[in-house]
Amino acid sequence: QTALTQPASVSGSPGQSITISCIGTSSDIGAFDYVAWYQQHPNRAPRLVIYGVTNRPSGVSSRFSAFRSGNTASLTISRLQADDEADYYCSSYTTSRTYVFGTGTKVAVL
Amino acid sequence: QVQVVQSGAEVRKPGASVLISCQTSGYTFTRYSIQWVRQAPGQGLEWLGWINAGYGHMSFSHKLRDRLTFNQDISASTAYMQLNRLTYDDTAVYYCARDLPDTGFFDFWGQGTPVTVSS
Numbered sequence: 260q261t262a263l264t265q266p267a268s269v270s271g272s273p274g275q276s277i278t279i280s281c282i283g284t285s286s287d288i289g290a291f292d293y294v295a296w297y298q299q300h301p302n303r304a305p306r307l308v309i310y311g312v313t314n315r316p317s318g319v320s321s322r323f324s325a326f327r328s329g330n331t332a333s334l335t336i337s338r339l340q341a342d343d344e345a346d347y348y349c350s351s352y353t354t355s356r357t358y359v360f361g362t363g364t365k366v367a368v369l
Numbered sequence: 370q371v372q373v374v375q376s377g378a379e380v381r382k383p384g385a386s387v388l389i390s391c392q393t394s395g396y397t398f399t400r401y402s403i404q405w406v407r408q409a410p411g412q413g414l415e416w417l418g419w420i421n422a423g424y425g426h427m428s429f430s431h432k433l434r435d436r437l438t439f440n441q442d443i444s445a446s447t448a449y450m451q452l453n454r455l456t457y458d459d460t461a462v463y464y465c466a467r468d469l470p471d472t473g474f475f476d477f478w479g480q481g482t483p484v485t486v487s488s
Contacts, residue, residue: 260431262413293473297414304464304481305406305414310474348414352473356428358404363413 263288263349263361270367271339279364281332281349287359289330293352296325296334300345308347309334336366344368371395375465375479381455381486389482391448391465398446399423402468404475405439405450407461415461420448421470455486 264282271277281288281296288294294312297305307316309325312332322337332351336343349361376390391403405417418429420439427439438451448465463482466475 260416291473295474297475299414304478305466305475306478307474307476310472310476316476346413350414350416350474357430358416358419358473360406360414360416 260287260353260355260357260359263351263359265347265349265361265364267362268365268367270369271336272369273339273341275339276335276337277339277366278333278335279347279349279366281334281361283330283332283351283359285330286355287330287351287353288327288332288349290354291352294325294327294332295350296323296332297348297350298343298345299348305348339368341368371467371477373465373467373477373479375463375482378483379485381484382488383456383486385455385486386451386453387455387484388449388451389463389465389484391450391479393446393448393467396467398443400469402470403439403441403448404466404468406464406466406475408464408481409458409461412461417450417463419468422448452484455484457486460484460486 296309299305325334347364372394374392399422402419402421404419420427436453440449466478
């Protein structure tokens with residue numbers, strides 16, 4: 260299973276908005292509503308920030324939002340804060356009954 | 370509250386096997402699956418497979434399916450992952466995570482188990 264494609268890095272200033280794309284295929288992102296996003300700070304376990312394409316778990320800031328268009332999912336972080344600096348990964352269930360992660364995006368807050 | 374606690378760091382020689390445990394608490398173990406994910410140094414997340422705690426169904430990544438084994442002890446709410454015939458490329462932090470079947474996301478993660486393959 261080929262990893263989903265994400266930009267290697269995205270940056271923004273505090274208060275700005277950024278968007279991370281996640282490009283898949285009709286066998287993963289385009290096939291199910293099982294797209295999730297994870298935030299990972301250095302030397303920490305990943306943390307779920309979006310599930311079911313657009314839903315935020317309890318406790319996750321409303322500054323995180325997501326959507327999907329065709330085979331591409333996107334995560335937007337609004338009103339960027341210093342603590343948002345981390346790696347972000349998308350994931351999707353696939354038609355092979357497996358999961359696949361994105362290549363990961365390093366978000367820098369300038 | 371939900372807790373997922375993994376066993377400690379391991380060092381193995383090439384060709385050996387490693388067994389990692391994933392002890393859970395705070396929820397009904399058999400209602401969920403356990404997912405396994407690894408992360409090589411400086412690299413991204415790689416999905417390894419899952420085991421459905423209630424039915425014992427499993428799924429494996431195509432890349433590792435011939436070297437990977439999942440098991441569980443329902444009475445102890447603990448899942449296990451064994452990786453055989455280790456190579457240097459298996460050096461990574463291994464994570465387990467809880468997954469409610471048919472939802473597509475992993476909501477509680479273990480702290481990670483570093484595995485180093487070194488001669």
